[in-house]
Amino acid sequence: MVRKVKTFKGDGGVPNDTGTYRKGELRGIIKIDQETCVGCDTCRTVCPAGAVKGSVGEKHSIDVDRCINCGQCLLNCPFGAIEQMSFVDHVIEKLKDKKTKVVAIIAPAVRVAIAEEFGAEPGTLTVGRLWAALKTAGFDIYENNFAADQTILEEGTELLARVAAHSGLKELPVELWGKKIVLEVEEFKHKPLPQFTSCCPAWVRYAEIYYPKVLPNISSCKSPQQMAGATAKTYGAKDVWKVKPENIFTVGVMPCTAKIFEASRPEFDSAGRFLKISGMRDVDAVLTTRDLAEVFRKLNINPMKLPEERQPKDFMQYTGGATIFGVSGGVMEAAVRFAFHVLSGLEPKAMSPQWDFEDVRGYRHPVVSATIPVPLKADYKKAFKTDQLNIKVCVVNGIGPDGAHLKPVIEDVVAGKSPYHFIEVMTCPGGCINGGGQPCHPVELSLWEKFLYALAGSAKK
């Protein structure tokens, strides 16, 4: 049983730089309905960014300049008082326009959640039915997992380059799928370690607002959503769909409210810059998992009643490394598997039992760390002047209330005391599977909480 979340229509972003927003960025994606809020204070206690203002019994509000758009307040509000910006009607208009090819970029966490919106048990996996429903609605499909594999190649290579540069190397010859290339790594001396992951837009905004000193530590890779948008409008338009890039409308379908903001960032117009088409965005609109269910409902499509579609086309194939992006620890694990394989020449499973992958995934602890011994290939032993590299990694599994989980880790980085090579930060506890755009469940209040809010509310009257 899921709870319906109220939405309001999205706009085109701020007309000029305003507070912490740049021209064109979407501001106020999440807002509190003052009529419905009873001042229970739950949203303030879960907010990772200290962006909620108010005390128990008072109407609460969000300071948009501090908000990182994660939607955790919305998921946790017991009274359904928090609303989300939505582009459902805009996407439906595009689906009805025969000149436009509408491409859905679907994230891994959506496929295990969308079924809940149609009455199935939480966790029901619906890849084939989701593909069928998207096709019935008129979408073409770009699996975000395909882009996640691209991200791992980029982010894993960047990690290798930073580690090699900080070990004094100028170049690193690598062999990938039988092809030999030489990475020029000297410039990475100026990119500090540890490297942070870059795929969570709420974390990136958190760093920009609260810890700008660590921005050089964040991987320069785009998130999978943005890689997918840029590739769809360039390679996809020319070589796969053979249509004009201007006629492609890309829609991120995400478990995440922060991705709505991410798509509006001014720098994400790389396809347009490459093709010299002014005003073209890499990703034109973002739907949350809940929004996609709303699109299906408005078009009278029930994915659970459709036969499974099982014919992956271009942009629909992917590895298991991409699928684990949806859970905390997954991005780091996939990148480290890649780096381990390149440096040791061994299959990633050779890492076990030295490193139990399961320990860094999921909800187990707010912060987990591991050391991965990487036995070096013969030609790397001489270059690195050692037989084995010990890669130290850390996963921040949810930034935590007012940054409680992340702050000690990041402050060590700022102080130059961090022992790690690579740190993954996912804003939502457990990762995207628990993102602010996922189906929303009614939150049960204890009896004493009900008494407390009733009392505090009446005291203000």
Ligand code: SF4
């Ligand atoms: S009802 Fe409680 S959780 Fe919801 S917005 Fe108001 S203070 Fe926040």
Ligand code: SF4
């Ligand atoms: S919980 Fe997330 S979306 Fe809500 S106010 Fe805080 S930062 Fe913004």
Ligand code: SF4
């Ligand atoms: S953890 Fe995932 S769902 Fe949550 S804000 Fe980051 S990218 Fe979005």
